[in-house]
Amino acid sequence: MATLVSLRRLVNSVAAVAFYQPTGSEAEEYHKWYYNTFVWQKTSWLGVTTWKSVSDMWNYQEIIADLKPSLIIEFGTNQGGSALFFATIMKRLGQPFKVLSVDISHKHLDPAARRDPDIEFIESSSTRPEIAEQIQRLKSEYPGKIFAILDSDHSMDHVLAEMKLLRPLLSSGDYLLVEDSTVNGHPVLPGWGPGPYEAVEAYEQQFPDDYTHDVERENKFGFTFAPYGFLIRN
Structure with a gap:
C-alpha cells in the first residue's frame, strides 16, 4: 500500500510539473504586487529596516x-539595514573587510547599524570627489x-555620475x-522618468566594454x- 501511495504521488508530481506550467506573466505581476504594496518597506535585518526585495x-x-x-561600497544608506546585512555576511566569511555606506543624510540611520565597527558611514553626496578618494584609501587598506x-538618488543623471x-x-x-x-516602467512607476535602467543604457x-551582464543571477x-x-567588471 505504501508503495502504491508513493507511486501515485510520483505520477501526480510529474503530471503537475508537466501540465501546471506558468503562463509567463507571473513574475512581472508579483513584482508589481511586491512593489506597490510597499511590503519591501516592512522588511528588516536584525531589527533594522532594510528597503530591499528579500x-x-x-x-x-x-x-x-x-x-x-x-570592500563593499553602498551608495544609499537609509536606515542602515542593508549595510548591517552586508557586514553580517562578511563577518561569517572571516576575512578582513570594510563596508562603506554613503548617504546625503543620516538622519534616519538606526543606532544599531551605526554601532557596527566594520561599517563606515559617510554623510555626503555619493558623487563628490572626496568619496572617490576615500574609496581609493580603503582599497589600499582592504585589497x-x-x-x-547603487541605491541612492534614482535619477538617470545621478546614477550615471555614480x-x-x-x-x-x-x-x-x-x-x-x-x-x-x-522604476520608469521596468515594470513599476511608469511615469517616473529616466532612472537607473536608463543610466545603465x-x-x-559611452563605455560598451566595461561590464558583462550577469543574466543568470538577474x-x-x-x-x-x-x-x-x-554587472561584472570586465
Whole structure:
C-alpha cells in the first residue's frame, strides 16, 4: 500500500510539473504586487529596516559568498539595514573587510547599524570627489575584490555620475549592482522618468566594454529590483 501511495504521488508530481506550467506573466505581476504594496518597506535585518526585495538580499549574499570581496561600497544608506546585512555576511566569511555606506543624510540611520565597527558611514553626496578618494584609501587598506551597490538618488543623471565615479575604482571581476532600475516602467512607476535602467543604457553607450551582464543571477528568482543592473567588471 505504501508503495502504491508513493507511486501515485510520483505520477501526480510529474503530471503537475508537466501540465501546471506558468503562463509567463507571473513574475512581472508579483513584482508589481511586491512593489506597490510597499511590503519591501516592512522588511528588516536584525531589527533594522532594510528597503530591499528579500529575494535580492538572498541573491546578494550568494554573490558575496562567491566573490569574497574585501570592500563593499553602498551608495544609499537609509536606515542602515542593508549595510548591517552586508557586514553580517562578511563577518561569517572571516576575512578582513570594510563596508562603506554613503548617504546625503543620516538622519534616519538606526543606532544599531551605526554601532557596527566594520561599517563606515559617510554623510555626503555619493558623487563628490572626496568619496572617490576615500574609496581609493580603503582599497589600499582592504585589497581584493569589491562589491558595489547603487541605491541612492534614482535619477538617470545621478546614477550615471555614480557609475562614472566608480569606473576607475573597480577592477576586473568586481561586482556592481544598480538598484531600482525597476522604476520608469521596468515594470513599476511608469511615469517616473529616466532612472537607473536608463543610466545603465547611457553608460554602456559611452563605455560598451566595461561590464558583462550577469543574466543568470538577474533572472534567478524571477524578478528583481535591479533589472539590467547585475554587472561584472570586465
